[in-house]
Amino acid sequence: MTTPIIVGNWKMNGLSADSADRVKALLAGLASQRATGTEVVICPPFTQLALLAPQLKGSPVALGAQNCHMDEKGAHTGDIAPGMLTDLGVTHVILGHSERRRDHGEVDETVREKAVSAAKAGLTPVVCIGETEDQRQSGEAQDAIGWQIKGSLPDGFAGVVAYEPIWAIGTGLAATPDDIRTTVAFIRAELVRQFGESGKTLRILYGGSVDAGNAASILAIPDVAGALVGGASLKPDVFLSIVHAVP
Numbered sequence: 001m002t003t004p005i006i007v008g009n010w011k012m013n014g015l016s017a018d019s020a021d022r023v024k025a026l027l028a029g030l031a032s033q034r035a036t037g038t039e040v041v042i043c044p045p046f047t048q049l050a051l052l053a054p055q056l057k058g059s060p061v062a063l064g065a066q067n068c069h070m071d072e073k074g075a076h077t078g079d080i081a082p083g084m085l086t087d088l089g090v091t092h093v094i095l096g097h098s099e100r101r102r103d104h105g106e107v108d109e110t111v112r113e114k115a116v117s118a119a120k121a122g123l124t125p126v127v128c129i130g131e132t133e134d135q136r137q138s139g140e141a142q143d144a145i146g147w148q149i150k151g152s153l154p155d156g157f158a159g160v161v162a163y164e165p166i167w168a169i170g171t172g173l174a175a176t177p178d179d180i181r182t183t184v185a186f187i188r189a190e191l192v193r194q195f196g197e198s199g200k201t202l203r204i205l206y207g208g209s210v211d212a213g214n215a216a217s218i219l220a221i222p223d224v225a226g227a228l229v230g231g232a233s234l235k236p237d238v239f240l241s242i243v244h245a246v247p
């Protein structure tokens, strides 16, 4: 039985006061609504992790980070090692988000090395893959995704795969349920080809403009184990409605 997972990516948003308030509202909402069997993870910026960890301790919400370095320590000014995250109580880490690939030149190999180190430190990597608008228009979406799977996921990968079409991120234009169904089936086939038996059970999320209005239809798609939610995760009421849209 697959445990659904909803991951909130706060991106570069959140100062101390509003982050604590957002978490307070989220925890209150979860407490007052029916218990869900869904794993809920929020990924605030690095600067908020130490502040929010005590607030989340013992709660139904896990703490994630948005990136980590592949080395355990050393001369990497401005970077954060996986062990520094677990030291704070962080359990998940988003890797290879398209904004990091775009803004920081991360390539599949970087993502793969990070996924190895994150897992070694005890973190669950949430590895993002997805095609650009150009790849979609030119019919190369599946090729691009196939290469990302081969390049970004290390041997023995036991994390979560997030399918995030880049053109759908932050645009308000989510992929259609039909397109998600087709692409998720392709990703599943590639995972099984690459990993054999274990590829059958890796969780696949959809991300890209998930909101209160489309969450139920996206989360009902067979083999979609949850969602990676960006903008909508900043609004506790909307994020809660997405969590509760899990069938």
Ligand code: PEP
Pocket (backbone or CB within 6 Å): 009, 011, 164, 168, 169, 170, 171, 172, 207, 208, 209, 210, 228, 229, 230, 231, 232
């Ligand atoms: C994301 O940042 O991973 C994301 C899916 O963003 P949004 O939900 O805002 O499209």
